[in-house]
Structure formats: structure tokens, C-alpha cells
Amino acid sequence: MTDPVCGMAVEPARAPAKRRHGGREFFFCAPGCAVRFDKDPAGFASGTRGREPMTSSPPSPFLRPGKTLPLFGAPASRKSAGATVPASSPPPLPRMPRRERGETLTLSLDGMHCASCVSTIEQALARVPGVREASVNLGTARASVRGENLKAATLIEAVEASGYAARADSDPSGGEDERRARTAQRSVLRRTAASAALTLPVVLLSMSGIRFAGRDVLLLALTLPVYFWAGWPFLSGMVRTLRHRTANMDTLVGLGTTAAVLLSAAGTVFPSKFAAAGAAGHVYYEAVGVIITLVLLGRWLETRARGRTSAAIRKLLDLAPKTARLIRKGVELEVPLSEVSVGDRLAVKPGDAVPVDGIVRSGSSAIDESMVTGESLPAEKRAGDRVIGGTLNQQGAVEIEATAVGSDTALAHIVRLVHEAQATKPPIQKLADRIAGVFVPVVLGIGTVAWVAWYVFGPEPRALFATVALASVLLIACPCALGLATPTAILVGTGRGADAGILFRNAQALERAKSVTAVLLDKTGTVTEGRPRLTDRVRLARSSDAELLGLAAALEKSSAHPLAGALLAAAVEKGIPLPAVSSFESRTGRGVVGTADGKRVLVGNAALLQEEGVDISEVSEDADRFAAEGKTPLLVAAEGRVLGVLVVADREKSGSAEAIRRLRTQGLRVILLTGDREATARAIAARVGIDEVFADVLPADKASKVVELQRRGDVVAMVGDGVNDAPALAQADVGIAIGAGADVAIEASDVTLVGGDLRSVPDAIALSRDTLGTIRQNLFFAFGYNVLGIPIAAGLLYPFTGWMLSPMLASAAMAASSVSVVANSLRLARRRG
Amino acid sequence: MTLTVAWTADRIAAIALGAAFLAFLYVYFFRAHRREGVAAPAAVAGTAEQEATITVSGGYDPEVVVAKKGVPLTLVFDRRESSPCSDEVVLPEFGIRQSLAPNAKTRIRVVPERSGEFPFACGMNMLHGLLRVED
Secondary structure, three states: OEOOOOOOEOOHHHOOEEEEEOOEEEEEOOHHHHHHHHHOHHHHHHOOOOOOOOOOOOOOOOOOOOOEOOOOOOOOOOOOOOOEOOOOOOOOOOOOOOOOOOEEEEEEEEOOOOHHHHHHHHHHHHOOOOEEEEEEEOOOOEEEEEEOOOOHHHHHHHHHHOOOEEEEOOOOOOHHHHHHHHHHHHHHHHHHHHHHHHHHHHHHHHHHOOOOOOHHHHHHHHHHHHHHHHOHHHHHHHHHHHHOOOOOHHHHHHHHHHHHHHHHHHHHHOHHHHHHOOOOOOOOHHHHHHHHHHHHHHHHHHHHHHHHHOHHHHHHHOOOOOEEEEEEOOEEEEEEHHHOOOOOEEEEOOOOEOOOEEEEEEEOEEEEOHHHHOOOOOEEEOOOOEEOOOOEEOOOOEEEEEEEOHHHOHHHHHHHHHHHHHHOOOOOHHHHHHHHHHHHHHHHHHHHHHHHHHHHHOOOOHHHHHHHHHHHHHHHOOHHHHHHHHHHHHHHHHHHHHHOOEEEOOHHHHHHHHHOOEEEEEHHHHHEEEEEEEEEEEEOOOOOHHHHHHHHHHHHOOOOOHHHHHHHHHHHHHOOOOOOEEEEEEEOOOEEEEEEOOEEEEEEOHHHHHHOOOOOOOOHHHHHHHHHOOOEEEEEEEOOEEEEEEEEEEEEOOOHHHHHHHHHHOOOEEEEEOOOOHHHHHHHHHHHOOOEEEOOOOHHHHHHHHHHHHHOOOOEEEEEOOHHHHHHHHHOOEEEEEOOOOOOOOOOOOEEEOOOOOOHHHHHHHHHHHHHHHHHHHHHHHHHHHHHHHHHHHOOOHHHHOOOOOHHHHHHHHHHHHHHHHHHHHHHHHOOO | OOOOOOOOHHHHHHHHHHHHHHHHHHHHHHOOOOOOEEEOOEOOOOOOOEEEEEEEOOOEEOOEEEEEOOOOEEEEEEEOOOOHHHOEEEEHHHOEEEEOOOOEEEEEEEOOOOOEEEEEEEOOOOOEEEEEEEO
16 A cells, blocks of 8 residues: 555555545555645545655745755755755755854654655644744654744644654754663662662561561562562563563573572462472572562663763764854854854864864964874964864964864764774674574573483472572573673773774774784884974085075975975074075986076085085085985085085974884884885984884885785784875785874774874784783683583582572672673773773 | 482473473574565655664564665664663674664664675674665
């Protein structure tokens, strides 16, 4: 059947609404369609209306003609979700007016099935007084309502009147989900408290040894509410899973407590039969109460602790402010973040968080980017520099132009990357997963075998001991510890990484990083800053700073050589004016020759000056010394006489030497990889503490160097920053992209370091080792616990020692096991990171 | 030590009962498992989107969702319990580990770009479902 209004397929038996018209029955996908049908039954029934969900609806009051209504999956962005302007409509219409500062309310909707529902609800909402605009997104099942003096209750009423359910949703980013989770948590806590309160007298009475007529009946009466009400989650879970032919913790706890209750109730109702079997007074009411209380408590603790495992990600999400200061026609306006779009100008005041990714257009400031890049020193930002949303502006005020908003921002990328990594499983989890998949049925089998064994071979009263052993086995077994061992550690580990600007692409990368034996460091941009700077200068007495640097910089200004930028920047920084250049010639491999300030100027290596007949004896020693240090000396001459030497070099990053020292302490082989000549490479390597160097490596050969190491049995981590490192990053066992900054979508790498500090590399390896260590401990504990606990609970030790575990102890051990696994994972977050 | 057991009728019955129950467990959990797929219908008539609602209540119902390749698919996980066992759903092939709010619907949108069978499971891999993508 099809819905005559929206044309959607409807199953008559499950249709939420139906109508009879003209002797035919019509079924609707949702009540809203039925409401629409009622307005023109003849039209819809004859098919002259309908089937085209959108055009059939009367134009809604707040939509201009020419707009299309939201289709499913249309981006939930902006306030008029999905309402798009066809490309053909000339000049792009301005988006919804921004000056209106009316409030926005978000509702969560239920019962929507088709686009027709969307327009029904939108119209219902638009009719509410005060509403200026309402838009419904089918994809997110949310309505966004804008206007003045809005009351959630009135809006909900309007939605409900049109046949749907709605509830207020103040925070569309999932706050509702969190609220529900909290409600569920509170209900667990309530059950735990009630269960404890009812169990306490049972325990006291049972242990006191006081006996009176009807004692057991009183205990039964106190225990039943615990079993049925407090234990309801287990009982209902047991029934639900068994119906699905699956089994989980609920099944085990439900069956275990049921066995204990049935046994005790039988003893209470038929005491004579129990006495006859030598089992008089064997009731386990206190055990039932304590078990349910403990398992509930364990569950509450576990959920709480697990909530904390993703705290790092939540912290990242909270970095972005909720509002931005939009500058429109010179006026500053505070608007919700969702209303900022690319190209908007935004003001960022001192102390503000940068709202979105952007480029500084005016002003300058220091911005603390540590939360995103992990770098502790604030970065200086001035016009033209990129800023990252979520970072903290310190003193200056800047105006930025938004370059990425919403899910396109660096922060959103980071969160997405981390989320994706957290969804993956490291190979180490495979076995645990296979076991968890069959765990509960196998435990039920072991329980059965234990019951039979006790019944056949056990001491009298056999049936009693057999049932107690069965209950103990069911209660001590804990698949949760197995299931939680890896994911919780991965959550905490990747979260701690994200906190420090270290993003693991997946769990496999996290696992592999711990077994790395050799680290290949690309030189430029990784160990060094990747930007040559003027580092030293030798000036002869006959010249001045202004002359030396001014002439050289003026000439180099016309050159595209990377070294030129260094001279230019130095001149600008020192405020040295650049004289006019009247001629310019570049001599490949030698330098530049030209006329500046009316003088013939040479800037280049010794060969250039000698060719031109300039005597360089005064500076040649200095030049050689700098060259030996791996720097580039530029000799400057004017009118045939040497003025001095400008030394340009790509400096090591401040943390490089420390990073390399730490990598070596971690037992790793560290190798510098560069296209520089051997001597230059050696000089730099020596300064940062590396002894192994691969020099003269063409970009295309970097990957083959990785292969070379891998052939010799090394597990290689390659650290690089540039596009030309991509093949090597992909070839390496662990490719680490460094300094990705805002551009975190580096496909070839396994690990992305958002900041540029090389110290993040030893941090990443330490994090990997820590996380894998925690996973191993967790798995060892979870396996060991079950492998030891289940046989003991089954009574395997009884023939030798006479030990038999009480179901109460079994459940305490079970509750403790999963909590301790989560707690162990949480310890990861507290280590130095 | 030696065990002297009197093979009374009830003992023999217990063994028989136990064996029968083991066989039942095996068949119940590991055999004859219904795995019929339920096709994901179009979310909105006439649009290139598909949607399937999966009830989460001690398991996934339906257990197998059949979807068309290349068409964006929204899986609506309608979780009707608060047992922590189903707190999360994991779709490893899609890199998704999503927490499901208790007693609420959670929508997960994926684009199945390859045909094949893609299992999904709870965070602890005890509850299982399958997404079958067909050409």
C-alpha cells in the first residue's frame, strides 16, 4: 500500500492511521498525512493530489516560492535547515535575516516518517503566535523554531495537535541524549539504594541466627521486592536476550538470582521436604539481596567510569564557544555559532575563544593553541595568519575572516578523527572478541555440567549444593571485563593523545607504534623549522648593517630563491629600508647580480664573487666555517669590494634535541633523512644528537630508504611534514605527519601530530606503549579472573579443600572485576602525557 | 581418592537432563539461527535515501538489514532499554562507535559503498547484527 498523501510505502497492519473514503481504505505513514488527507479526501483519493509530497502542500507561510523543502539528509546546518535556493535563481538570496535577535528553540520530534510530516509540523509551528520561522529536519528529527516569546510548552502542544510527539531540546548537540543517560543512571542508583535498604534487615536477620516461626516467610517477603523490582533490569534483560537467542550479563545475573530465589522459596514453602533431605534451613535470601545490590552498584560505578573515558573528547568539543561576535556593516553582533558562515568577519576580543577557523585580517595577538596542537607557547598571530577555532586569544584583539565553520573546522576534523579511531579495534582484541561472542552460552554449559556433577557425585543434600554451584558459576562469570578491556583503554589512550595534539588514525596504528624500532626523521620541517632564517652575519668595518643587509635584501627581493625570503624578513624585522633595484640577474647555483642604490651588487657564493674578480680573502675563512656547520654563507659585495657575509640556515626546532634524546632513551634507532649533502647533514645531526644520517636522498627515494630499513628487520616510524613525504609515510610501519596544524586530514599517515613539536613523537610512542600495556593488563586480568573464578565457583576445589564459593562472594567478585578493568584504563589518563 | 556412587534413578536422570540441556543450549544459541534480512525501504518516497529502524532490546531486531549499494542509509537504533550491555553500537567497517542513549532513537547515517556483509555489534561484541549491502 502507498500513503495517498506522501506516496510512501505503508504496511497496512502497522500504519499509524487509516481512513475510509469512497468505499476504499487508505493507510498513512504518519498521523500528519491523515490530517492532510482529511482536508481534501476526494482529491487525495482520486490521486489528483498527493504522491508528490512537496508540491501538493499549500505553500507554507514562511517559505518563499522557488524554495524546496528539506529532503532527507539535507545538511542540518543553519536555521532554515535544508531549505535551499535553486541554483538557477539569480543573485543568491541573502540567508535568513540576521539582525533579528529573536530566540531559537529546538524541539526533538518523534513519529516523523516522510517529508510530508516535515511540512505538516512546520505549518503547525508557524501558526503558533510569536513564531517567525520554523524549520524541521527529518534527518535529525529536530525542529528549530525562531521568534519572540516562545514557550516550549505551546510549541509542543502545536506539534502534538498535528499528531506527532515533541519535547524541548535546549541543546541540539546531543544534550538530550546525555540527559536520558543521566536519568537512566539515577534510576540505577535509586534501585541500588532501595535494594540495599531492603537487603540490610535480611542480612542481619539471617546472620544473627535468631529463629522464630515464620522467619523464612518474612525473609521471603523482604526479598521479593528486591528480586522483582531492584532486579528488574536483569530479569527483563534476561527475557529479552533469550527471546533473541543471545545472552549477556543480564542473562547470567537474571538466571543466577532466579536459581537462588527458587531454591530458597522451595525451602520456605516445603520445609519438611528440605528437612527430610538434610537441608533444613538452607535459604539464600540474603545472597539474593546482596547479589542484586552489588551488581547494580558495580553497574553504576562502571557506567560512571566509562563516561569519564571519553572526557577528553568532550573537552575538545567544549572548546568552541557557543557564540561569535559577527561584524556586519561595522556593527558587532553576538550570534550563535551556527549562524556564522565562511567569509564572515568576526571580532575576537582578549580572553575570547576563537569561534571558527579563519585568517586574521587585522590586529595582532598571541593565541594559545595548546588545546589543539599541544604546543605550550602561545603563537603570535598577525594579518594573514591562520587561526584555529577553539584556541584561546590572549591579549590582543583581532578581526578574523571565517574560512571553515561547523563540521569543516579543524576542531571538528580532530574530533571526527579521534571518534573514528576509537571505533576501531586493535588486533590484540580479536581473541577477546571471539571469546566474548560465545561466552555466556559456554558459561551456561559449564553451569549445567557443574550442576550435574554435584548432583551425581556431590555430598548430601545433593540437589541443594548442585543448585548453589550453578548459581555461583552464573554469577561469577563476567564477560563485561573481557569486553571492556580494550575499548576503554583505547578511549582513554586516544583521548589523552588528542589532548596533546597526537591523533592516532586507528587502533592498529596505536598498537603498532609500540613495537617501532627505528625512527626516520625527515630533516626539513621536522627536525628543523623548515624556514631558513638569517642566523649570523660577518660585517667588515667599511660597511654598515643597513648597507650589507639592505643591498642584499633589495636584490634578493626579485629572486624566488627560498634563501631570499630569509634576508627580506630580517631586513623588515630590523626596519632597514630597501634601496631601489634597477637591474637584476640570477646566476643559477651561484647567486644574484644586479644594481641597487646605483651600485653593482653581488650576493652569492665564493665562486660568484671570484668570477667577478672580487677579492674574498677577508671573509673566506668565516664562510668556510659556517659552511662546515651546515649553514649557507652568502657573500655580499658592492662596487667590486666585499662588504661581509650573511649566513642563512634552517634552524633546529627548540624541542628537537630533547625529542631525539628521549627517543634514544626509549631504545630506538634515530636516523636523519635529508636531501642535503653529507657534510651539511652531519653537522645538523650532530647538533641535535643523531649519529645516523641518510644524506643526498631525493624526495622520490625516501620511501625506498624506509624499505631498506624494513628489509633489515626494523619496524620503522617515519616522521615527515610535507607532501613529498607521503609515499614514505605510507610505506613506513607507522607514518607520523608532523605540524599538520589546521590541516589534519593527512591521509597517508597513521599518526597526525597537530603541533610541530618533535617532542610529540616520543610522547606518541610512550602513549602507545602505555595504552598497550594497559590493554594487556586488562585482558590478562579479565581472562585470568574468569579462568580461575569459574572453576572455583563450580566447586572444582571442593574435593581437595572443601571450599565452595558462596554465590554472594561470586557476585561481589563479578561486580568488582569490570569496575577494576575500567578503573585501570582510567589510570592511563592520569599519567604524564 | 575414590568415588563410590550409587547409580540411583535420579542420578541417571540428572545426567540425561544435563546432556539434553547442553544440546538445547547448543542448538538454541549456535544453530538454526534465523538470519532473515529486512530490506531498508526508502526513507522518503522518491528520494535516494534509505532508512531502517533497528529495535535494540536484548538484541537487534531485525538482526539483518539489507540495503542497496551506494545509497545513503540511515540506521535508526531504537533502544528500548538501559542495560549497559547495549550502551554502544559498533560498525567497524564504517569506523563508527556510537553510544546509544537509553530509551531513545539514535540515527546513524552511512553510505554503503561496497556490497558485502558488514557485521555490527554492541561495544562488548555480545549482541550481533548484520548489514548486508546488495548491488
